[in-house]
Amino acid sequence: MKRNLYLFALLLTIITAVGYTIGKNWEKEAKITQVVVDRGAQVQTWRKQAMQGDPEAQYQLGIYYEKDRTDYLNAQKWYRVAATKGQHAGAQYKLAQLYMNGLGVENNLAEAMKWFRLSSAKGDVRAQFFMGVSYRDGWERKADFIEAYKWFLLANRDAPLVRAENERFDPYVALVELDRRMSKFDREQAEKMAQGWGK
Numbered sequence: 423m424k425r426n427l428y429l430f431a432l433l434l435t436i437i438t439a440v441g442y443t444i445g446k447n448w449e450k451e452a453k454i455t456q457v458v459v460d461r462g463a464q465v466q467t468w469r470k471q472a473m474q475g476d477p478e479a480q481y482q483l484g485i486y487y488e489k490d491r492t493d494y495l496n497a498q499k500w501y502r503v504a505a506t507k508g509q510h511a512g513a514q515y516k517l518a519q520l521y522m523n524g525l526g527v528e529n530n531l532a533e534a535m536k537w538f539r540l541s542s543a544k545g546d547v548r549a550q551f552f553m554g555v556s557y558r559d560g561w562e563r564k565a566d567f568i569e570a571y572k573w574f575l576l577a578n579r580d581a582p583l584v585r586a587e588n589e590r591f592d593p594y595v596a597l598v599e600l601d602r603r604m605s606k607f608d609r610e611q612a613e614k615m616a617q618g619w620g621k
Contacts, residue, residue, distance in 0.1 A: 461490075472500065477508020484516055494526025505537065511544035518549065535562060542573070545620070551577035551584045551593050558600065571600050571612035576619060 465486055471479035481504040488497035498520050504513035518537035521530045535556060541549035554573030557566045577584055577593035584591050601609065 472503070475507070477504040477510040477513065480504035480508060481510050481513045481516070484513060488516070488520075488525075494520060498526040505540070509540075509544070511541045511546040511549070514538075514541035514544070515546045515549040518552070522552075531561060542576075547577045547580040547593075548584050548587050548591070550574075551591055551596070553577075554593065554596060558596070567600055567604050568608050568612045568615070571597065571604060571609060572615040572619065574600065575612065575616040 465483070468479040468482045468486070472483050480500045484497045484500035484504065487493040487500065491497075498517065501513045501517040501520065504510040505517050514537045518534045518541060519525075520527050521534035521537065523529070527533075538549045538552050538556070542553045550573050554570045554577060556562060556570075557573060558570035559565065574593045574596045578597060581593050584593055604612075
């Protein structure tokens with residue numbers, strides 16, 4: 423009798439564990455499905471708002487196509503609309519990245535720099551970081567460490583946002599590296615330029 427009760431209890435425990443596992447998997451699938459449904463609804467909302475001329479929705483659609491769908495042609499289309507018609511700094515930065523890396527558009531450094539300039543002028547720290555890189559590395563003309571240092575200082579105001587793009591993009595590290603190559607006078611000049619920027 424005890425043996426039968428023991429076997430019954432063991433069988434009940436196994437059934438409960440299996441049921442719990444199956445239930446957890448269903449719960450997990452339901453959450454994933456809900457996220458997909460929520461994302462789909464969000465994309466539809468962005469599309470509707472984008473068609474009505476909302477630059478933030480256009481920018482978000484660009485990010486969706488770039489990150490979620492890896493569809494660079496549609497990403498650049500939405501970034502371009504937000505960047506030109508809406509003057510959206512984030513979209514201008516993203517468009518510059520596409521031109522710099524040749525994703526969905528022809529690789530074109532001059533075009534990338536045009537969009538980096540527009541975005542950085544609006545205060546996008548990610549674009550400001552790349553302005554610093556361009557001056558430090560002499561992308562368009564001879565390297566200019568003072569100008570590069572200025573841009574890295576500006577980008578360093580929100581370094582976590584810059585690093586969130588890619589952990590290799592770190593304005594603080596760029597400043598430290600340039601610091602070793604510059605005179606105190608040149609650093610002070612760059613700091614004055616950064617303090618006066620945008621005023």
